[in-house]
Amino acid sequence: MSTAISSPAFEKMHLTHLPETLRLSCQRLAAEKGRLHVVDARGTCLCVLISKSELESLEQALAVLSDDDEVRAMSKSLARVAAAVEPQIARSHQCAGAVDGAAVGAVAGATTGRGRANSRN
Numbered sequence: 001m002s003t004a005i006s007s008p009a010f011e012k013m014h015l016t017h018l019p020e021t022l023r024l025s026c027q028r029l030a031a032e033k034g035r036l037h038v039v040d041a042r043g044t045c046l047c048v049l050i051s052k053s054e055l056e057s058l059e060q061a062l063a064v065l066s067d068d069d070e071v072r073a074m075s076k077s078l079a080r081v082a083a084a085v086e087p088q089i090a091r092s093h094q095c096a097g098a099v100d101g102a103a104v105g106a107v108a109g110a111t112t113g114r115g116r117a118n119s120r121n
Helices: 020-031 051-066 066-087 086-097 101-110
Strands: 004-007 034-041 043-050
Touching: 020 034, 020 043, 043 051, 051 066
Parallel strands: none
Antiparallel strands: 034 043
C-alpha cells in the first residue's frame, strides 16, 4: 500500500499505521477544531497537525482574502453595519478605507452565512 499522494511533501497514511498516542490525537482533532504542535527535545515546534475541517476553513479564508472584489464587498458591508450602529465609526472607515482583520472575519462569516451573524449574549 503506497502512502504518497503525489509528492513526498504531501503524504496520505492510514490511521491504523500511526502509534496509539498519535492515533488518539488525530481522532480528537477530527472531532473538534484544534492543533497539535509537534516539538523537538528543545521545545522547538517542528510541525503542526490540524483537522481537515480546520484546513478547509483556513483555505477558504485565504481564498476570500485573496479575492479583491470579495474584500471590497465585505468592507462595504462592514461600513453599512457600522453606520447602523455608530455613524461616527462608519465615517472614519470610509475616510481611512481600512478594515481590521477581525472585522473582515466577522463580515466574511455574515456574508457567507458561515459565521455567527446574529449571535446574542
